[in-house]
Amino acid sequence: MAARFSGKTVLVTGAGSGIGRAVALAFAAEGASVVASGRTAVSLDETVALIESEGGTAAAVTADVTRFEDVRALVRRTVDHFGSLDVAVNNAGVFRGGAPVADLPEEDWRALLDINVTGVLFSLQAEVAQMRDQPTGGTIVNIASNLGAHRRTPGLAGYIASKAAVSALTRAAALDHIADGIRINAVSPGPSATTMSLRPGETDADRAMRMKSVSPLGRVSSTAEIAAAVLYLSSADAASVVGTDLVVDGGAAA
Numbered sequence: 035m036a037a038r039f040s041g042k043t044v045l046v047t048g049a050g051s052g053i054g055r056a057v058a059l060a061f062a063a064e065g066a067s068v069v070a071s072g073r074t075a076v077s078l079d080e081t082v083a084l085i086e087s088e089g090g091t092a093a094a095v096t097a098d099v100t101r102f103e104d105v106r107a108l109v110r111r112t113v114d115h116f117g118s119l120d121v122a123v124n125n126a127g128v129f130r131g132g133a134p135v136a137d138l139p140e141e142d143w144r145a146l147l148d149i150n151v152t153g154v155l156f157s158l159q160a161e162v163a164q165m166r167d168q169p170t171g172g173t174i175v176n177i178a179s180n181l182g183a184h185r186r187t188p189g190l191a192g193y194i195a196s197k198a199a200v201s202a203l204t205r206a207a208a209l210d211h212i213a214d215g216i217r218i219n220a221v222s223p224g225p226s227a228t229t230m231s232l233r234p235g236e237t238d239a240d241r242a243m244r245m246k247s248v249s250p251l252g253r254v255s256s257t258a259e260i261a262a263a264v265l266y267l268s269s270a271d272a273a274s275v276v277g278t279d280l281v282v283d284g285g286a287a288a
Contacts, residue, residue: 038269040065043116045109047099047157048126050077052228053177055084056257057123057264062090064265067116071095071108072126091116099126099153102160109160118168121268122161124154125177127197129230131190143192150196151203158207162216171215173268176204178279180224184287197222201279208277217276219267224283226255251284 044061048054049070062068062085070081070092078094085092093115097108112119127150130142154176165172181190182197201220208218225231225245231254232241246252263282266272281287 037065042066042120043118044121045069046123047071054125056261060261068092069112100148102156105156105160119164122174124157135191146192146196151199166214174218176220178220178222180222180283180287205277220279221263222281223260224286249284
């Protein structure tokens with residue numbers, strides 16, 4: 035495969051596991067220098083070690099996306115490490131659910147909004163501030179969900195509302211900043227091969243059996259498949275793709 039991101043610097047939030055780690059590994063495999071960010075240093079160091087074991091270049095920077103000063107410092111350290119910020123993937127998020135609207139705990143609601151929505155807003159603000167001062171601009175991909183703008187299910191109203199907001203914020207930001215030379219899009223995964231898609235007490239084998247009956251594709255998406263969508267939107271192949279929300283969910287929201 036061609037190294038589409040040679041000479042580019044990529045920042046990935048929530049890069050300590052799951053989709054974020056897969057995205058970081060995929061960019062590094064295609065030549066990017068990657069900054070892996072999140073709140074837990076140990077898991078970020080594991081991501082960096084995996085990248086370096088394959089001959090890639092990466093650095094770990096801890097940050098809390100709900101704190102604007104953290105995010106601004108994260109972008110500054112990314113540029114200090116590698117000289118630019120060419121691609122940003124705002125993947126940090128949480129999943130909380132299991133209650134109807136009337137019974138949704140305030141703590142869960144506030145956490146979903148703070149991390150999934152305000153965290154994306156703060157990240158966009160810091161990233162755009164850097165990218166619009168660069169001659170080459172940049173690209174940003176936000177990770178939303180097929181639950182939100184695309185489909186709904188009972189008992190997950192808080193999560194659904196937060197991810198619908200990410201989709202809407204992405205489209206608005208895309209229109210605001212394309213004139214600055216910054217392309218902004220979203221990827222909306224469905225159930226993928228991460229712990230987030232496991233129901234309480236469910237094993238991987240249990241999930242595989244369940245997905246045969248509930249997914250048109252008959253399985254969860256791999257994290258590599260989600261990463262491939264992110265890399266496409268970040269690449270020159272998607273040069274005229276602005277403000278889209280690419281659903282990768284095996285047909286569930288079709």
